[in-house]
Amino acid sequence: MTRIAVDLAKSYRLINHGPTVLVSSAHGGKRNVMAAAWSMPLDFAPPKVSVVIDKHTWTRELVEASGSFALNVPCRAFARQTLAVGQSSGREQGGDKFAAMGLETFDASEIEAPLLAGCVAWLECRVIPEPHNQQAYDLFIGEVVAAHADARVFAQGRWRADVPQELRSIHYVAGGAFFATGEGFEVG
Amino acid sequence: MTRIAVDLAKSYRLINHGPTVLVSSAHGGKRNVMAAAWSMPLDFAPPKVSVVIDKHTWTRELVEASGSFALNVPCRAFARQTLAVGQSSGREQGGDKFAAMGLETFDASEIEAPLLAGCVAWLECRVIPEPHNQQAYDLFIGEVVAAHADARVFAQGRWRADVPQELRSIHYVAGGAFFATGEGFEVG
Numbered sequence: 016m017t018r019i020a021v022d023l024a025k026s027y028r029l030i031n032h033g034p035t036v037l038v039s040s041a042h043g044g045k046r047n048v049m050a051a052a053w054s055m056p057l058d059f060a061p062p063k064v065s066v067v068i069d070k071h072t073w074t075r076e077l078v079e080a081s082g083s084f085a086l087n088v089p090c091r092a093f094a095r096q097t098l099a100v101g102q103s104s105g106r107e108q109g110g111d112k113f114a115a116m117g118l119e120t121f122d123a124s125e126i127e128a129p130l131l132a133g134c135v136a137w138l139e140c141r142v143i144p145e146p147h148n149q150q151a152y153d154l155f156i157g158e159v160v161a162a163h164a165d166a167r168v169f170a171q172g173r174w175r176a177d178v179p180q181e182l183r184s185i186h187y188v189a190g191g192a193f194f195a196t197g198e199g200f201e202v203g
Numbered sequence: 204m205t206r207i208a209v210d211l212a213k214s215y216r217l218i219n220h221g222p223t224v225l226v227s228s229a230h231g232g233k234r235n236v237m238a239a240a241w242s243m244p245l246d247f248a249p250p251k252v253s254v255v256i257d258k259h260t261w262t263r264e265l266v267e268a269s270g271s272f273a274l275n276v277p278c279r280a281f282a283r284q285t286l287a288v289g290q291s292s293g294r295e296q297g298g299d300k301f302a303a304m305g306l307e308t309f310d311a312s313e314i315e316a317p318l319l320a321g322c323v324a325w326l327e328c329r330v331i332p333e334p335h336n337q338q339a340y341d342l343f344i345g346e347v348v349a350a351h352a353d354a355r356v357f358a359q360g361r362w363r364a365d366v367p368q369e370l371r372s373i374h375y376v377a378g379g380a381f382f383a384t385g386e387g388f389e390v391g
Contacts, residue, residue: 020216028376028377031241031375031376031377032221032223032240032374032375032381033221033222033223033239033240033374033375034221034381035218035220035221051241052219052220052221052243052244053219053244053245053254054243055240055241055242055243055255056240056241056255057220057241057255057340057342058340063340065243065253065340065342066325067216068241069242071253090389094388094390095390097390098390109295124378147257147337148336152245152246152251152253152344154245154253160256173376173377173380174376174380174382180386181274183385185385186219186221186374187218187219187220188216188219188220188361188362188387189216189219189361190389191390191391192361192362192387192388192389193220193387193388193389193390194220194362194384194386194387194388194390195385195386195387196374196382196384196385197382197383197384197385197386198368198382198383198385199373199376199380199381199383200279200282200287200380200381200382200383201378201379201380201381202283202285202379202381203236203379
């Protein structure tokens, strides 16, 4: 598998189609990851994203303390881990959900948060502090400062056609039910 | 086609998987519709959504004036119209993009905005005013006050399995390229 850097101007395309993401974070030697169905791009240039991070999560503490987070885009082969990550708290797993769940990571280029191996795209983000949004809506806004993708699914600023099912991004509904990203088509 | 009311507590499921939506609005006898890839649920109870509405759009004026908007979830059979709606301004079409494009509508139950026939789910929303978000990020927050779905795709609080391709929701990427919502699967 080859990981490529994604031009920041095209990074919104990694989540423009609304996949479920995993939010990873780290601060002071602690790290965590949670699932988030509620994220979206917020601007093109500089690229921004928004994501909902519940105030009861440990991720929330780490994101607020570090001022950064990563959005990792899981694929269908990673759906079981995505659900498991979403259903457990890092606080209750000896402080390292990655180790507890056997999740491999690699280093981000610009932020402290680890990036998840087995995902297919990654956006490294710095929090733009908006205390009212964070407090009232659990809503975080981040500027994308680096982005990467698995070259098997995304190259030259575009999602590839004919990506095998197991490498397609996924879209959570509820109760363990997902949709895979389906057929690509163009409207001319 | 039968339209059913969707329980507000389950309404988030209509957009939890990240489909592209059409934002309809009306005020003082004027009405408009735009496409938005950037929307997401924001809370369960009361249900809230967020959506990005550029300050140069006519939709923006109508949403700010009326304090309401609807999110219409288009299906694949409506993809051509979705792209067309996203590429034109109602201001330049004699003030009624619906008429100019031959789009049929029906009345919302709680708000002034028309709902688009040919879509498969509808969320009627009242704006929760957040002037800073609106100004700085073009970000609108709405409370969902009514929701409806085409019973062929969503019933009893769930997306149906085996929805035909033309009735599946769609996910915009860029440049006229979409993904259809793909196969549903469960992780147990």
